[in-house]
C-alpha cells in the first residue's frame with residue numbers, strides 16, 4: 353500500500369530562495385558583497401580531480417575549528433548549514449507532542465521543524481513596544497517543556513540577552529531539565545556569545561553558521577557546539593558526508609585569515625553606521641540592536657515598496673506584517689556601505 357506521512361504532506365513550506373541572481377539581495381541576510389575575489393581564486397587554485405572525486409574529509413577541519421573555538425572535536429558537529437543542526441536537535445531532544453518554547457517572531461524553521469515532527473511549539477510573542485517580556489518567557493517554561501530555543505541575537509527582532517538574563521533562563525531550564533538551544537547564526541555581527549555554556553556545561557547547544565559573516569551561504573556549512581554526549585546524538589542523525597569539500601576548504605582558509613574576517617566585520621559596521629545615519633536623517637523609525645539586518649518602518653505601503661524595489665530597482669527586501677508598534681515593516685539586510693547607499697537611494701525614491 354502506498355504511504356505518505358500525513359503530517360509531512362500537510363506541512364506548509366515556502367521555497368523562496370530561487371530566481372535571485374541579478375538582484376541586490378538584501379532579503380536573506382547574506383553578505384551582498386561576499387568574500388574578496390582574490391581569496392576565492394587562491395582557494396580554488398589547487399582544486400584537483402581527486403579533491404572533487406573523493407568524499408570530503410571532515411576530521412582536519414573539525415580539529416581546526418575546535419582549536420579556533422578553544423575546544424576539541426568532541427564538542428562540535430559539522431552540519432550542512434546550521435538549519436540542519438537545528439532540525440536534528442529538535443528531532444532528538446523533544447518527543448512527539450513534546451513542548452518546545454521559543455520567541456515570536458523568529459527564524460521560521462523552528463516552527464517548521466516542530467510541525468514536521470509533531471511537536472507543540474509554544475510561541476512567546478514580543479510586546480507591542482518590541483521588547484521581550486522575560487517573565488512571560490520564564491512562565492512558559494513548565495515542567496513539561498523539553499526544549500527552549502533562544503537566539504542571540506534574534507532574527508528578525510535583533511534583540512539580545514544580557515549574561516545575567518541568560519544565566520537566569522539557564523538556571524530555570526536546568527531545574528526543569530529543559531535542553532537549551534541558542535542560535536548564534538548572527539555571531540560576529542554581535543560579539544557577545546553564550547558558547548562557553550555549551551562547551552563547559554551540559555544540555556545546552558549553540559548553533560552557528562558560515563552563511564552570514566563568513567559569506568559562504570552558497571556552500572552550506574554550520575556547526576552545533578555542545579557537550580560530547582549531546583553532540584554524539586546529533587551526529588547520529590547526520591547523513592553520511594553531510595558537509596561538502598568546498599565548504600570545508602573555504603572555511604578552513606578563512607580561519608587561517610583573521611584579517612579577512614576583520615575586514616568583513618569592518619565593512620558591515622561601516623554599512624550599518626551609514627544606514628542608521630541616513631534613516632535618522634530622513635526621519636525613519638527602525639529597530640535592531642544587533643545582527644546584519646534592520647526593521648524599517650516605511651512611510652507608505654510595504655507591499656508597494658517591496659514590489660517596486662524588486663521591479664524597478666532590482667533590490668530584494670522582505671516584508672513583515674504587524675510587528676508591534678512598527679506595524680507593517682521592511683526587513684533589510686545590512687551589507688557594505690555601497691550596497692546601503694544603493695538601498696537608501698531607492699527607498700527615498702519609492703517610499704513617497
Ligand SMILES: Cc1ncc(COP(=O)(O)O)c(C=O)c1O
Nearest residue numbers: 433434435459507537561563574
Ligand atoms: C536565526 C537563523 N538561524 C539559522 C539560519 C540558517 O542558516 P544556515 O542554515 O545557512 O546556517 C538562519 C538563516 O537565515 C537564521 O536567520
